[in-house]
Amino acid sequence: MSTLLPPAQKLCVTQTLAKLSLAKLDNHDALIILVPESLSNTQWDTLPDGPKLQNLLQRAKKHGTKKRIRSHLGNDSATSITLAELSNTTDWPESFELLSIARQIVSEALQDKPVSLALAVSGFSSAQTVELHKALLLAAFAIDFKMPVFRSSKNKQARLKKITIFGKTPAKLIERASIEAESLNLSRWLTALPANVLDAGNYRKAIRSLAKDNHWQMKFHNEAALKKLGAGAFLAVSQGNARSDAGIVHLKYRPKKVSDAPQLALVGKGIVFDTGGTNLKPFKSMLDMHEDMAGSAVALATMLALSKLKVPFAIDCWLAITENRSSAKAYKSRDIVTAANGTTIEVIHTDAEGRMALADTLALAGKKKPKLIMDFATLTGTCVSALTDRYSGGFSNRDTLHSSIIAAGRASGERVWTFPMDKDFDEELRSRNADVLQCAVSGGGDHIQAARFLQRFVPKDSAWIHIDLSSASRSGGLAQVPGGPTGFGVRFNLELLLDQKILAGLKN
Ligand SMILES: [Zn+2]
16 A cells, blocks of 8 residues: 555644744745835844845846745754745736746745745735745645655655745644645556556555545445446446456445435546557557546545535535556457446447446436536546647536536636537537537547537536546646646646635535
8 A cells, every 4th residue: 555645744833923043944944935026124123144146136136037036044044045036916816827928936935845934925915925925835745745756775865844934824724735635646546557456456456545544434446336327438448458347436425414415516527547458559549548547636636625625515425446458358449338338339449448437427326316426537638739738628507507617617726618518519529329529539629529418418407517638747747746647637627616715605
């Protein structure tokens, strides 16, 4: 289990109302000072070595556009200082930009591997200060987190252990940021694990251990059970595997004194490695296909965050876990299979396995008629073509939810843009021999057609949001997260569910 789940990130966050002084700095290896452009001379004077800092910053700005400096001040302990300036008058940055700025500042401050970091945000409005504290904390948790490595020599580096906020920020916000970051890091970690470590069987073990620690009920529908349930779409994908360890995991979070009927179902695509199947992918397209389970990691991490935040509603989480392999047993183009809700599907392209695995998983999740079903999947290349890897795509069977989806993306910094999914997009999915084609033979708009395909497996009574995770991984990093798997979706979900309270507006 040691490599399957990330080691606990022992990062303690405290806050103090003590005045920031040179003497106080002796307890910290590094300090971040964030000030507005408009800071007055008297305000500069209140900062440790303020006039010197002001001077250094002015000189740096004269020699270029840099609004950040690193320095050591007059204290003997040689605390490194990262000073950054931010405009607080015009164009106050949106969450995404704020988190990106926070990543740059925190990356610089962590260069010397400090064990203790102090944060001082000075001269901003109280609302801005709280936003900045949150962005800096999220960035520190993301950058300090060590992604899985398998080197033979263990490199024991000093880790960041303590963050002290000089100033006041609500304790609830610190707790929420820590839980968000921890869950997001779990998603990044699982997505980064190679497929010979996180194979279907080990993934299930890791989930079982999380379920035990967090008091979730867990049921695993193995291939024999899925056969009984008629889940022919999922099984079409898993039949090509060498081992029969694939299946659909069902987790239940039930707070005390709450009825068993789930308000929310989280559904995730967990293809632990995607070769494309019989329609094999070329080398470069297949290289990082151990990340094709990112959707399931996001669903699982969202479940973890909501459960740690002790939300008062019942949640189901459904994870479709399998490989997609080429083998003599693997499914083929023009095969016809029947899904758990009776829909017959004509297979076109075996690399469109995600929608096959999700079809049955959505059908199972929908049986319990949750108020809202949300699914997450690295589903289509056309979504990346449409949005790049900076945004993810959003779809819903309720047009009225589009504005909330976009707003939650803006507010969380995990940006989502919505697409239409009118009925006439079904024309491309018309099959002569079955109820529906798995995907179109040619032509664009696969992300929209995939959403139309998936909608067939969702009950009309449940609101449904489908997120095509085009930004699940980004080599240059995204917002506060450094390069690699982004964990994108976890913070978006929390914003949508807890801040926008989307469930309250939905009928059962
Ligand atoms: Zn695929």
